[in-house]
Amino acid sequence: MDQPPHARTEAFLVDDAPLLRFHKRLALHAGGGPFLDGYVLSIIGIAMVQITPQWGLNSAQQGLIAASATIGIFLGSFLGGRLTDRFGRWRLYTFDLIAVVVFSVAQFWVDGFWWLFLLRVLIGVAIGADYPVAASLLTEFTPKKYRGPFIGSLTVMWFLGAASAYVVGDLVSGVGDQGWRWVLASAAVPAALTVLARTGTPESPRWLAGKGRVAEASAIITKIFGPHATLEIESGSSAGAIGPLWKSGYLGRIVFVTTFWTASVVPLFAVYAFGPRILAGLGLDGRVANMGSAVVTILLLVSCVIALTAINKLGRRTLLIHSFAWSGLTLLLLGLFPGSPVPVILCLFATYAIFTGGAQVLQLVYPNELFPTEIRGSAVGLASSLSRVGGAVGTYMVPIALDRWGIGPTMLGAAAIALIGLAVSAAWAPETRGKSLADSARI
Structure with missing residues (x-):
């Protein structure tokens, strides 16, 4: 059981607090x-x-629909980051996912390419806005001992959502030739459940203290951690401002985070948006390709769980470098030998899934640890937005590359991007393991 926070009689920092059911x-x-x-x-x-x-639909239209949500996330992440730094975490924490419910249901009645494209862009905007809000809130409440695994667990939820989509989609699409309408609308169910679960979540005391609302921050800290808990505040910047992100130290961090994040998501998004088609190009088809995508996704989920157990033992830097090195190698082998027997292809995809987990879980850990509270949301939102530019372009290019060049060159392109991530990580990745938020955000 959790230690009752009020039982502690000595003063302690929130960064050193015990893990509670609240977390x-x-x-x-x-x-x-x-x-x-x-x-x-x-x-x-x-x-x-x-x-x-x-x-x-032609290849270009397929690419646009597949990339539409990613385009929306690009817009929403940047906007959500600015808004959450200026107006707080709590205000957007439920509103954004209410929008996901509405737009997901609306997809059921869509009757043309551009309407579907627009609705999926709007869904992406709402989901993108949630990234800096939810990640900042979790970061600012979680003790440093558990921060890496807890923030990284958000990525595990990404893969859990992806795996669920393949299973639900395969089952629901079989209801008839209009099954795709139920498939797309099904996203409203987990969105609505999340909205209900988030009801009553308190505002971040770090954000409140940074806005001068110290009494409110203290009341929340006392309620959750007990009367002897105190808060160490990072050195301040203008909340919601973009200017501080371009300071010398922060600019380098933005470049690092954006580059490695992009290099990790481009191959991944391509695999997810066109997973069944890529596997079909490698010799699998029909339901075997759909289920193969689901199996690969489950392995990715397992990979992320493994990475969470290693993030404090290996450190952020070592985990990131090894993740890019080995996942890039497997993509390279897929590109060089696309005609291999089906068991070999599946083995290589599984190997990619196992090794990419480290880079995936660090996508949110690094930006949340490297920037202070006053600009954390803006930094996470900006990095997420910029990485999604690459993700959207990569997703859009997949069907075109498959049609023009085939599966081998397409996978070689994915390998090249992963190896760029390796080079950037080896050159710039810092180590933030065991540091308080104030220390890791200091430049």
């Missing part, structure tokens, strides 16, 4: 946004199997 609940419902991100991005791969022949 576990917060991590669970904060993961609702990443779950929906994985679900929405992956479910389109199932739906497109029916939509493409019904609407006669």
Whole structure:
């Protein structure tokens, strides 16, 4: 059982607080946004199997629909980061996912390419806005001993959402030739459940203290951690401002985070948006390809769980470098030997899944630890937005690359991007293991 926080009689920092049931609940419902991100991005791969022949979509249109949610996340992450630093974490914490419910249901009645594209962009905007809000809130409540695994768990929720999408999509799409409508609308269910779970979540005391609302911050800290808990505040910047992000130290951190984040998501998003088609190009087809995508996703989920157990033991830097090195190698082998027997192809995909987990879980850990509270949301939102530019371009290019060059060169391109991530990580990745938020954000 958790130690009752009020039982402690000595003063302690929130960064050194014990792990409470509050933290576990917060991590669970904060993961609702990443779950929906994985679900929405992956479910389109199932739906497109029916939509493409019904609407006669060409490769460019397929790429635009697949990339639409990612485009929305680009816009929403930046906007959500600015708003959450200026107006607080709590205000956006439920409103953004209410929008996901509404737009997901609206997809059921969509009757044309551009309407579907627009709705999925709007869904992406709402999900993107949730990233800096939920991640900042979780970061600012969680003790440093558990911060890495807890923030990294948001990525686990992404893969759980992706795996759920493949299973639900495969089952629901079989209801008829209009099954894709139910497939796309199904995202409203986890979105609504997350909204209900988030009701009553308190505002971040770090954000409140940074705005001068010290009494409110102290009341929340006392209620959760007890009367002897205190808060160490990072050196301040203008809340919601972009200017401080371009300071010498922070600019380097933005470049590092954005580059490694992009290098980790581009191959991954390509695999998810067109997983069944890529596996079909490698010799699998039909339900075997759909289930193969689900198996790979489950392995990715396991990989992220393994990475969470190693993040404090190996450190952030070592975990990131090894993740890029070995996942990039497997993509290279897939590109060089696309005609290998099916068991070999599946083994290589599984190996990629196992090794990419480290880079995936660090996507949110690094930006939340490297920037102070006053600009944390803006930094996470900006890095997320910029990385999604690469993700959107990569997703858009997949069907075009498959049509023009085939599966081998497409996988070689993915390998090249992963190896760029390796080079950037080896050159710039810092180590933030065991540091308080004030120390890790200091430049």
